[in-house]
Amino acid sequence: MRIDHSRKRRVSIVAAARQALIAGSVASVLSTAALALAGRRQNRSAAAPINAVSHWYWGDEALHRQGASARHTLAGYLTHHGASVFWAGAYALAAMDRPALRTPVGIAWGGLATSALACFVDFRLTPERLTPGFEHRLSRPALAGVYAAFAIGLALGAAVAQAREPRERTLRDASARRRRAARRA
Numbered sequence: 001m002r003i004d005h006s007r008k009r010r011v012s013i014v015a016a017a018r019q020a021l022i023a024g025s026v027a028s029v030l031s032t033a034a035l036a037l038a039g040r041r042q043n044r045s046a047a048a049p050i051n052a053v054s055h056w057y058w059g060d061e062a063l064h065r066q067g068a069s070a071r072h073t074l075a076g077y078l079t080h081h082g083a084s085v086f087w088a089g090a091y092a093l094a095a096m097d098r099p100a101l102r103t104p105v106g107i108a109w110g111g112l113a114t115s116a117l118a119c120f121v122d123f124r125l126t127p128e129r130l131t132p133g134f135e136h137r138l139s140r141p142a143l144a145g146v147y148a149a150f151a152i153g154l155a156l157g158a159a160v161a162q163a164r165e166p167r168e169r170t171l172r173d174a175s176a177r178r179r180r181a182a183r184r185a
Contacts, residue, residue, distance in 0.1 A: 015165055016092040023092065023157025024085030027111075030153035031146050032080060035134055038142035050076040052133035063136045076133070083132075087118045088154055095158070102162055111155030119147045 036046035043049070047068035053076035055062040065072045091114040095101035101110050122132050135143060 012096050016096050019092040019158055019161035020085055020089035022161040023154050024088030026157030027088060027150050027153030028081040028084035031084065031150040032077060034146045034149035038138050038145060042139060042142060043137055047073045049134035049137040052076065052137050053080050055133040056130050063133060087114055088157065090114065091154060091158065107158045108155050111151045111158065114154055115147050115151035
């Protein structure tokens with residue numbers, strides 16, 4: 001029996017993309033909730049730190065916007081969501097061929113490490129215009145809470161995505177067996 005490695009790799013990449021979308025979405029929602037809570041507490045505006053994310057497009061105006069608006073809040077959330085999916089994709093690709101990163105402990109450490117890497121890149125390697133922006137509206141402890149929420153979201157989302165994978169693989173395998181049986185008949 002010949003193993004088709006290119007097909008196996010393609011299935012793995014599809015699974016990694018699915019994990020990136022799920023984990024990135026969960027991480028985005030949880031970290032956005034943390035942003036909103038910290039914004040309400042520190043700026044009397046849940047939208048202010050989310051608005052600030054859109055400063056890469058709208059400039060300093062976004063850093064000072066208090067209220068929710070489609071222009072700033074929606075652009076800020078969509079930017080944050082896209083970045084969350086990107087970082088979840090980086091983790092999913094790193095974990096793809098590493099079984100240790102697919103255990104519950106590995107997933108937790110992976111979420112934490114990915115969040116720490118995102119924080120380092122966001123504030124040490126990224127040009128000012130492309131930083132998250134919410135650092136202008138929140139204290140350092142609040143930023144730590146946002147990145148902690150992001151790590152938890154990455155881990156929860158990865159766990160959910162990986163829990164779905166065996167069931168989907170079983171269904172795919174059953175479908176493939178039926179197709180092979182139909183060809184033989």
